[in-house]
Amino acid sequence: MALKRIMMLSLLLVTTLIACNDDDNGSESSLYNSGSNSRVKRIIGENDHWGKYELQFNYRADGRLDHVWRFSDDERRDTLGRFAVEYDVNYYKFEIIDYVLNIDPDSVSILKELYPTSWEDTLCERRREQTLYSTELSEGKLITNTYQERRGNSEGTLFNPIYMNISSQTLMVENNKNGRPLVIRCYEDIYGRGSENTLYNRTVLKYEFEYNGDELISVTQYIPDSYSETSWTKYGEFSCSNYSGILTGVDSDKYKMRRNSKQAVVALPGENTTYTLNDEGLAIKMESTTGETAVIEYEAGSGNFSELYATPLDRALGKVWVK
Amino acid sequence: MNKLWILIIAILPFFVACSDDDEKEALSNLPDNDMNISVPDGNGEDWYAGMPYQPYPGMPEVSQGVEVNVITVDSAVYGDCILTVLQNDAWPWTLSDEDNANLEQLFFPVHTDIKYHITEDYQNFNPEKQPCDIINIGWCVYGLDEAKTNLKQLENKEKFPTFPLIVMAGGDMSNSFTQEIWDLCIELGGLDYEDDVAPYFGWDPDISLSQEQMPYYYPGNVWAAYITQNLDENDHKEDLIVVGRDDATGNRPGPILCERWICTYGGFDILDVEMSGSRYGSAYVAKIAAEIKRRAPHYTNEDIAQLIFSTAEDLGNPGCDEVYGWGRLNPVAIWNELSNRGY
Numbered sequence: 001m002a003l004k005r006i007m008m009l010s011l012l013l014v015t016t017l018i019a020c021n022d023d024d025n026g027s028e029s030s031l032y033n034s035g036s037n038s039r040v041k042r043i044i045g046e047n048d049h050w051g052k053y054e055l056q057f058n059y060r061a062d063g064r065l066d067h068v069w070r071f072s073d074d075e076r077r078d079t080l081g082r083f084a085v086e087y088d089v090n091y092y093k094f095e096i097i098d099y100v101l102n103i104d105p106d107s108v109s110i111l112k113e114l115y116p117t118s119w120e121d122t123l124c125e126r127r128r129e130q131t132l133y134s135t136e137l138s139e140g141k142l143i144t145n146t147y148q149e150r151r152g153n154s155e156g157t158l159f160n161p162i163y164m165n166i167s168s169q170t171l172m173v174e175n176n177k178n179g180r181p182l183v184i185r186c187y188e189d190i191y192g193r194g195s196e197n198t199l200y201n202r203t204v205l206k207y208e209f210e211y212n213g214d215e216l217i218s219v220t221q222y223i224p225d226s227y228s229e230t231s232w233t234k235y236g237e238f239s240c241s242n243y244s245g246i247l248t249g250v251d252s253d254k255y256k257m258r259r260n261s262k263q264a265v266v267a268l269p270g271e272n273t274t275y276t277l278n279d280e281g282l283a284i285k286m287e288s289t290t291g292e293t294a295v296i297e298y299e300a301g302s303g304n305f306s307e308l309y310a311t312p313l314d315r316a317l318g319k320v321w322v323k
Numbered sequence: 324m325n326k327l328w329i330l331i332i333a334i335l336p337f338f339v340a341c342s343d344d345d346e347k348e349a350l351s352n353l354p355d356n357d358m359n360i361s362v363p364d365g366n367g368e369d370w371y372a373g374m375p376y377q378p379y380p381g382m383p384e385v386s387q388g389v390e391v392n393v394i395t396v397d398s399a400v401y402g403d404c405i406l407t408v409l410q411n412d413a414w415p416w417t418l419s420d421e422d423n424a425n426l427e428q429l430f431f432p433v434h435t436d437i438k439y440h441i442t443e444d445y446q447n448f449n450p451e452k453q454p455c456d457i458i459n460i461g462w463c464v465y466g467l468d469e470a471k472t473n474l475k476q477l478e479n480k481e482k483f484p485t486f487p488l489i490v491m492a493g494g495d496m497s498n499s500f501t502q503e504i505w506d507l508c509i510e511l512g513g514l515d516y517e518d519d520v521a522p523y524f525g526w527d528p529d530i531s532l533s534q535e536q537m538p539y540y541y542p543g544n545v546w547a548a549y550i551t552q553n554l555d556e557n558d559h560k561e562d563l564i565v566v567g568r569d570d571a572t573g574n575r576p577g578p579i580l581c582e583r584w585i586c587t588y589g590g591f592d593i594l595d596v597e598m599s600g601s602r603y604g605s606a607y608v609a610k611i612a613a614e615i616k617r618r619a620p621h622y623t624n625e626d627i628a629q630l631i632f633s634t635a636e637d638l639g640n641p642g643c644d645e646v647y648g649w650g651r652l653n654p655v656a657i658w659n660e661l662s663n664r665g666y
Binding site: 148150151152160164193194195196243244245246248249253254255256257258259260261263265267268269270271272274277279280281 | 349350351352353354355356357358360361362363364372404414415416417418590592593594595596597
């Protein structure tokens, strides 16, 4: 009888242990404190595209992200964009949306002249939404799309506020029993410039993840073999280093990552981003060699922002430091 | 019952081990890593619009020590766009497979010996009195008086000590510069549709064009015709290149301009926006002409023009014709020919 009670109690404890792991964020658990009950609340930063900005995150009662507002950094705090999320069963769509003016600067000057007191209100009516980045999970596939403002959209004959689709990625993830990626199959589409913006170059890739226990030790990248539809040729490799189950480094030709208790550095071709980490391993400050900066604030509560905006591949390779 | 408590106490540490504190501790104990990492910037492509200077294959690396100066005359609205073509920041909107195979020889960063200047001062093409080897004219002239005045500016030795090579846009109206049109131009003193042509025929310029009126609607660059037809014995035919569109959608040279006519791209990808017009093709030809001058500084305007015409890819009827002139500009053949000549 006593033995039975012991077994029951053990079962209860094991269940608690599993719950202690972050099921949903299997790939993240080796980066920052998976049990952390923090979620991003506000980001104040500056980048080439938005200039100075502030992002304010709003969550649903169940902890899922509801929406994000992007404000101007001046005292007017104009709303200049938003992050939108749609949820359904086994489905979500996340979009980073910019509000862009649908009229060129010359027309703005004319409005200003004609309606000196109300021209700014008129401008709000002349805005359109343009998606800058989106992710969509549908039928088990995660699709990301990245768009870019036209460099010459600013004035006169060149004015064209429609963003161009520059790349998209379709990922199909196969997880292991611990909820961490085992194989990711992926299409990467790079859209052409000029008249070829409706055409894309597709690269088919497969990533195989190798673990030692729960530690990721390598990710091997394959492309299809030209001579055999069912074979794959090795294309690249990410070798990983760990300390006590925590991913501390990734090395490959085109991507590197290092982290210690206070910092993480992510290196992409020609560009390094340094994250200052808090005690939970979450980024509280970001600086990149391209001049991008951000200060990140958290609040208590569960959240899913990193799952929405980042792919499982990026999370597994240590590119994601904001939760 | 006691055994049960002992077992609970034995299992408890495992439970504690899974707590956040343990993970926090692991995070705070991470070893110092060498954080000095980087990945070289390959930009993903070897050759792209706006790339830093690199010689194209076959380009002589050694500078001749002679500057080549190009002045572009056009309105400010177009000037910045034209500059992107000249400086390799803009490539054509559509690239053929053949273009893609020869990207490096067709589109290349400008050598530091080549200098570009832009003015929108139509009354004074060289306000700064810059040295000028090549003048790129992006707009079309429709009056003979204006053609004459413009040419006089270039003949002004104070502003242009050496008469420059003129690279001029052919226009974009899908008409042909026929002998009949040229005769009319001489009779009327110009081919401006509203001021010259419509009043002459008694047409209302404000209503849609009929089939009969269409060929007279801005049929070509009168300044170019003034030079090619050697009116007033100006004697500058050999200093001129007129640029049309290789899809034959713009103006066609007809018999009046065909001997000085070359075709090239009609539309360019300027800062991600498609910009069409022979003014951009003209800028591209000026860029190629400047590179020829850099490699062979002693070449005369006619030497440069003949090299461009003789190496062109023939389009339409064999030889020089009234639709494509000498054909499509072919920089690959130009560089090969220059190399063969020892430049």
